[in-house]
Amino acid sequence: MPYIPEIIIPPVLCAFILGIAISIYSYFVVVKRWAFLSVGVSHAAFGGVALGLLMGISPQVSSAIFAIAAAIIISFIKRQESLNEDASIGVIFSTFMAIGVILFSMAQEYTYNVFTYLFGNMLAVGWKDFIWAALVATVSIAFFVVFKKELILISIDEEFAYTCGVPSTALYYSLVILFTFTVVVSIKLLGVILVSSLTVIPASVGLFFSRRLNTILAISVVSCMFIMAVGLMLSFFFNLPPGATTAAVGGMLFFGFLPFKK
Amino acid sequence: MNEPAIFLDRVSVNIGSRTIIEDVSLSIKRGEFWGVIGPNGGGKTTLLRTIIGMVKPNNGKVEIFGMKPQQAVKKGLVGYLPQHIKGIIPLSALDFVRTAGNPKFAEEALETVGLKDKKELPFEKLSGGEKQRTLIAAVLSRNPKVLLLDEPNTGIDVVAQDSFYNLLRNLKNQGITIVMVSHDVGVVTQFVDKVACLNKKLKYSGDPRSALDCNLLEELYGSKVEVLVHHPECTGCHIYRKS
Ligand SMILES: Nc1ncnc2c1ncn2[C@@H]1O[C@H](COP(=O)(O)OP(=O)(O)O)[C@@H](O)[C@H]1O
Ligand SMILES: [Mg+2]
Numbered sequence: 001m002p003y004i005p006e007i008i009i010p011p012v013l014c015a016f017i018l019g020i021a022i023s024i025y026s027y028f029v030v031v032k033r034w035a036f037l038s039v040g041v042s043h044a045a046f047g048g049v050a051l052g053l054l055m056g057i058s059p060q061v062s063s064a065i066f067a068i069a070a071a072i073i074i075s076f077i078k079r080q081e082s083l084n085e086d087a088s089i090g091v092i093f094s095t096f097m098a099i100g101v102i103l104f105s106m107a108q109e110y111t112y113n114v115f116t117y118l119f120g121n122m123l124a125v126g127w128k129d130f131i132w133a134a135l136v137a138t139v140s141i142a143f144f145v146v147f148k149k150e151l152i153l154i155s156i157d158e159e160f161a162y163t164c165g166v167p168s169t170a171l172y173y174s175l176v177i178l179f180t181f182t183v184v185v186s187i188k189l190l191g192v193i194l195v196s197s198l199t200v201i202p203a204s205v206g207l208f209f210s211r212r213l214n215t216i217l218a219i220s221v222v223s224c225m226f227i228m229a230v231g232l233m234l235s236f237f238f239n240l241p242p243g244a245t246t247a248a249v250g251g252m253l254f255f256g257f258l259p260f261k262k
Numbered sequence: 263m264n265e266p267a268i269f270l271d272r273v274s275v276n277i278g279s280r281t282i283i284e285d286v287s288l289s290i291k292r293g294e295f296w297g298v299i300g301p302n303g304g305g306k307t308t309l310l311r312t313i314i315g316m317v318k319p320n321n322g323k324v325e326i327f328g329m330k331p332q333q334a335v336k337k338g339l340v341g342y343l344p345q346h347i348k349g350i351i352p353l354s355a356l357d358f359v360r361t362a363g364n365p366k367f368a369e370e371a372l373e374t375v376g377l378k379d380k381k382e383l384p385f386e387k388l389s390g391g392e393k394q395r396t397l398i399a400a401v402l403s404r405n406p407k408v409l410l411l412d413e414p415n416t417g418i419d420v421v422a423q424d425s426f427y428n429l430l431r432n433l434k435n436q437g438i439t440i441v442m443v444s445h446d447v448g449v450v451t452q453f454v455d456k457v458a459c460l461n462k463k464l465k466y467s468g469d470p471r472s473a474l475d476c477n478l479l480e481e482l483y484g485s486k487v488e489v490l491v492h493h494p495e496c497t498g499c500h501i502y503r504k505s
Contacts, residue, residue, distance in 0.1 A: 031349045149361050156349045156362075159316055163335055163342040164362050164404070211386040213352035 008236055011125040011189055014133040015228040018186050019198075021140040023224035024217060025179045026203035031155050034179075036086070037074055038196040040093040041180045044070030046192040047100035049117045054107045059117075060132065064184045070096055071180040075173065079158075097192075120191035120243035122235055129188055136185045140178050147171060152213065191243030198227065201250040208261040223253060265328040267292045267408050267439035268313060273322035275305070275312055282308045285322075286464045290441065290456075295434045297454035297470065298443045301483050304461040306443040307345055310410050313441070314342050326408060334408070341406030343397055345413050345443075355388065355396045356381040363403030371403035372396070375429065391422045402433075409433065411442040415449070427453050 029038055048066030052059035070092055077088050104114050116124050144151065150171055153161035162168040186195050202224040206216035231246030238245075268290040275283040283305045290296055298306050311317040313324055315331030326334035334340050351358050355377060359368040372381050375395040380388065385396060394414055401409065415423055431453070434440055444450040451457055451470035459466040461483075466472070 152353070152361055156351055157344060157347045159311070159314075160342065160344055160347060160362070162316065163314055163340055164400075165336065165338060207350075211350065211352055211384050212354075216352055 010127050010130045011122040014125055014130050014189055017137045018133050019224040019228045021137040021182050023202040023220040024144055026199050026220055029199045030203040035200050036089050038199040040074045041067040041071045041183050042192040042195045043093040044096035045184050045187055047096040050100040050103035054103050067180045067184050071176050075176045118191050118193050119241035120189050122242050125189050132185050136181050194243040194247035197247040197250050201254050205257055208257050266290055269325040271323050273319045276320045284463050292439055293437045295440045295455045297450035297457045299447050300460040307412055310412050338404055339407045341401035341409045343411045343414055351385040354382050355385055358385050359400045362400035367403040371399035375399045409438055409440045413443050
């Protein structure tokens with residue numbers, strides 16, 4: 001039995017518990033084409049982190065506020081079906097990100113932190129982060145279980161869901177907000193730049209092989225666990241940022257399975 | 263009890279700065295079968311979305327059985343089949359009908375649309391027409407009083423179309439009010455009680471036979487058209503554009 005340093009236990013537990021929630025959200029990200037949303041909220045969160053550090057409040061809290069503001073604006077624009085939605089979404093998250101960069105450079109003693117939040121840092125993740133992760137993952141999974149039927153209908157077509165008696169708008173925004181919390185809590189571990197890759201890859205792999213929800217979700221969870229496990233191991237042993245190693249492993253898994261797509 | 267099933271009073275809809283629907287008034291009685299025709303982009307889909315309350319009119323009002331559309335939808339009175347389903351349906355036909363419809367009547371509804379044998383197949387493996395009928399089964403299992411169908415006959419072959427129209431006629435005979443959007447002018451006008459011709463404004467509403475009037479169609483479609491009515495048995499009747 002090799003020696004396992006205690007310091008990696010919280011990040012590893014965080015990775016697994018967040019991985020389960022993320023791989024289920026991943027289904028919505030892929031079928032509802034939400035990749036822009038996950039990129040948007042993670043970049044917006046970066047601005048919030050900087051502000052929190054500068055003002056001496058918890059970066060978790062300030063980044064959650066920034067990210068949720070961005071998530072609501074972005075999904076509101078998306079749901080308007082207005083023209084130019086891509087452009088407006090691009091402007092929103094680059095603005096939030098820019099605010100983050102400016103704030104970080106105003107507070108130079110924090111530049112060390114920038115790298116953590118950009119690309120993730122296993123060693124920055126402690127037991128307190130684990131509690132947040134456990135909370136977010138539990139609420140997410142409870143939400144999926146309770147509203148399974150309604151969420152499936154929303155993933156199929158919101159308008160159709162509405163005529164089936166589903167409160168589409170309320171559930172849509174609840175899903176977006178819970179998803180945003182999950183992304184925010186994952187940022188310390190995976191970083192703002194690459195966390196979105198993990199919200200896209202697992203369900204994409206599931207959809208390569210199946211059109212049955214339960215199978216898709218099972219493949220998604222297994223892929224996500226695999227990516228996390230290998231990614232964190234590489235990160236730890238080679239002292240690389242975990243955001244980069246997990247995204248690289250995820251990318252390899254994606255392209256490795258792509259030729260076998262059914 | 264005497265208010266119409268669907269009532270539109272001088273409804274206008276703008277999207278952005280464009281007027282998509284202008285000053286449309288319609289009164290659709292209970293149990294009537296209406297066809298809505300008009301050119302692509304004429305606002306047919308928008309009209310249905312306005313009736314179900316997904317799109318709010320900028321002017322005028324919409325009522326279903328005298329209620330606000332949202333209220334009628336909440337009460338389960340409205341069945342709606344969108345022109346396109348946006349996402350994928352990762353379930354078997356039966357599981358889908360159970361999820362989207364009333365689980366108690368799921369099997370029965372699939373039988374009504376003739377898909378009893380295929381109920382265990384994954385939805386995504388069904389043919390275009392079978393998918394369409396599965397969607398209708400889900401809608402029907404909820405026992406709606408008003409049925410709104412957006413081009414339900416695209417991708418269905420002629421034979422399947424016949425049984426599809428028979429199904430609609432049965433529903434009509436059960437007292438369900440049906441509004442069906444279609445681009446197949448000739449076929450629709452053979453089956454419906456009333457027709458509405460929409461190209462931003464309501465160009466015509468009433469007896470379907472008069473809707474085949476070439477002057478009206480010309481005005482509606484904006485180019486010279488001619489309707490060829492084939493032998494009744496081949497359900498054919500198409501619009502040809504003369505250049
Ligand atoms: N969400 C939307 N955003 C922008 N334009 C729209 C939207 N929905 C419809 N339109 C425009 O409204 C017009 C009517 O569309 P639609 O109701 O789909 O027509 P139809 O169903 O008769 O083909 C089209 O020009 C279309 O481009
Ligand atoms: Mg249409």
